[in-house]
Amino acid sequence: MALIEYLNSVQKIISDSKRVLTEKVDLYSYSFDASFGKYLPDLVVQPKSVQEVAELMKLANRYEIPIYPRGQGTSLSGGPLPVKGGIVLDLSQWDTKLDIDAEDMVAVVSPGVLTADINHAAMEKGFIYPPDPSSSNVSTIGGNLAENSGGPRGLKYGVTKDYVIGLEVVTPEGEIIRTGGRTVKNVTGYDLTKLMVGSEGTLGIITEAILRLYPKPQATRTLMAIFDDIVDSGKAITSILGSGILPSKLEMMDNASIRAVEAYEPLGLPVEAEALILIELDGHPAAIDDEITQVHDVCTAADAKEVKVAQDDKEASGLWKARKLVSPAIVREKPTKISEDATVPRSKIPEMFQRLKEIKERYEIDLVVFGHAGDGNLHPNIIADKRNQEEMRRVEQAVEEIFKAAIELGGTLSGEHGIGTLKAPFMEMELGEVGLDMMKRIKQSWDPKNILNPGKIFAEPGQKLVLTDD
């Protein structure tokens, strides 16, 4: 059988037998990610060098066995799921390199380095690595690059793709290539670096990345504004951004999330309020002292019922605590959280809110909205119980409606979580037939045998949205 021969060859490539996992308990342990579904791989391999990856890839091509790259499996869209069996390539243990080059202002990292560790290392030298997905303490840079992850700081600083300037990649046919380099400016040929970013592990395996760093802001200030009317909060956001101030974070919580947090841990939040926004400014202390006053005035003018400005870091983290507690708070009643990230242009935020409200009522679902309001990347979260089949069907319909609404408003299926298996059926709706076909052609020419992460991004005929594990 191909697999057994393959296994023998794998063992020759990976000398350390501890990094080739074949036991059933191990296979089950790499059968999932943070989304839905469970698929058993035939083998899990933990490579730690580019040569190992390249040889594994070549072998997989020879035996036509699918390869599924995996970081720490925090994907919310099914990215690393081995839907067709084969080999899971666990890259999370390959975290050997984390070099900060202060002169070039870059970080050079191995694929398994944790996002937060890059930022910590950068801070020690007076820099920051801005992309900050909420999962940054767990997620790997490889996963971030493959999903083009972003976080609250995206509003001001952009997302992962804005920071990667060079990559080392193993192609689906097992060749090693380098894209980009150590310079911010680089126009030599097609931009393969950016093609790799967001390709969800379907076009190549990232084995090293060169990332831009940013000077560490000297200071930060935080403000919370509370609104009786959610539309007013939207207006406040637009006015703040319109006044030339670019906050480093701009997050919002709706009434349902405020109530959930207050019930979970009383922080003295106004449970009657329809929305609250949290704003963080960063920069020169004098400049942000001035800006925070402006933001305060703008919020008051937009009929904020209350505006709180944190006087020190401790008060600031007190204000942010509300936002941090949303996740644990909303799953108290029911365990399943479907975390959507459909994104709309900023001007359409109020309209999106209206649509979400209708969807919530129509399908009788528990829907909470919070997230990165500043960039239109709202996070409508549906809370359900996946053991309740009937409820899950309603949730599936509601999610479809959310996608439709986002696209109709000129937005996108996914702001940062990726397509994976979950959103594959909706690709054509956003891209159109030709747009999708162009993408398929790229995949086809890079990976003619469809070895790398098959079953992702492009839907199988008849594939539907499924939010259950079986």
Place this chain on the structure above:
Amino acid sequence: MTKAELAYEETVDCVQCGYCLPACPTYLTMEKETHSPRGRINLVKMAAEGKITYSELEGPINLCLGCRACEVVCPTNVQYGTILESAKEVLRENQKRTSTFQAFIFENVLPNQTYMLAARASLSVYQQFGMQKIARATKALQWLPENVRSFESILPKTDKRTRRKKYSPEQEPIFKVGFFTGCVMDVMFSEINKKSIKLLQAAGCEVTVIKEQTCCGALQNHAGESNITKELARKNIAAFEKYDFDYIVNSIGGCGAMLVEYDRLFTDEEDWKKRAHEFVRKTVDISVILTQLKLPFQKEISKVVTYQPSCHLSNVQKRVEEPVNLLTSIPGIQYIPLPHKELCCGSAGIYNIVNYDASMQILDKKMGHVNQLTLRPEIMVATNPGCHLQLKLGVVREGLGEQMKVVHLVELLAEACALESDAKI
């Protein structure tokens, strides 16, 4: 006896977000998801669904430290402790009594005061005996020599056990305290119990040591022996409720963790649940009481000190601030926080005996963090006898025996209060 069942409902609460991965010492040292909290929860679920067998589940479960660091960081509040206990219980029931010796120790030796009294006479003999038998029972003789030698060299001098009586303060007592001595602690570290009592007394408490108390049941519970655990819990609850104590105090992170979860043992026995609840309400770690009171510090301790928290104190009893506050209140102390102090030291009950190699890997990682400190600490503080021994071993393994002392927080406090003691710090 009801048949043990896996805590399936609790596993469903896990959304597989992976936030617990970086907090798990065994994931960090064993480098695979199988030995991570998320992996283990999934495997328990798979076993409950019949997709893997109990014997397949055994490895990952046995290699879990039970440090419960995963529980604290979990954003969705998954009850890992409950899941782990259910798995241990089910596995224990299915083991068909292969390791009857372990059962013998848990049922008879630990709770038996007479045996323990005899044991104190020659602790190292007891240790060797215990380990050898457990080793044989788990068919892991190969690691025995290094293992036993390692621990023997760092065991404390044994002393007379704490005497059973009442210790009154000079003034009207602020609190009436019932002191929980713990069985192993009382044999191995009776000095620490004595100092705890003196500190409580000096801070204005009336302290009583009642002789009806017995072992807390932690080790038995970790081994999945829920019936023995319950029996011990009933005895302790019944013993302490006869008195009118304001608090039931202990200075052993591990015992305390067991004691504060007594109410969870009696899910379907209303009466006992109520009584357990009352017991739990009164039970606190010594650091909690001492931070509320005023300690009569007499002298400065001009030393560089770091602290390795007991997981069971931080993650189960949820007491993180108190020990640090006490420590930094000592005059003259220069406290430097240990990086990654949330990671278990690898001691974890008898984990370091039955899973010696795994435990040493975790310990080496811990000592690596100690070596990262820019200032070398002269004293490392522990709040649990298990950690205490393990850290001592760590210091020896690093060849730092001369330069770094390991002490229980209570010892350092007693020294600063100039409460008489035999050993100088």
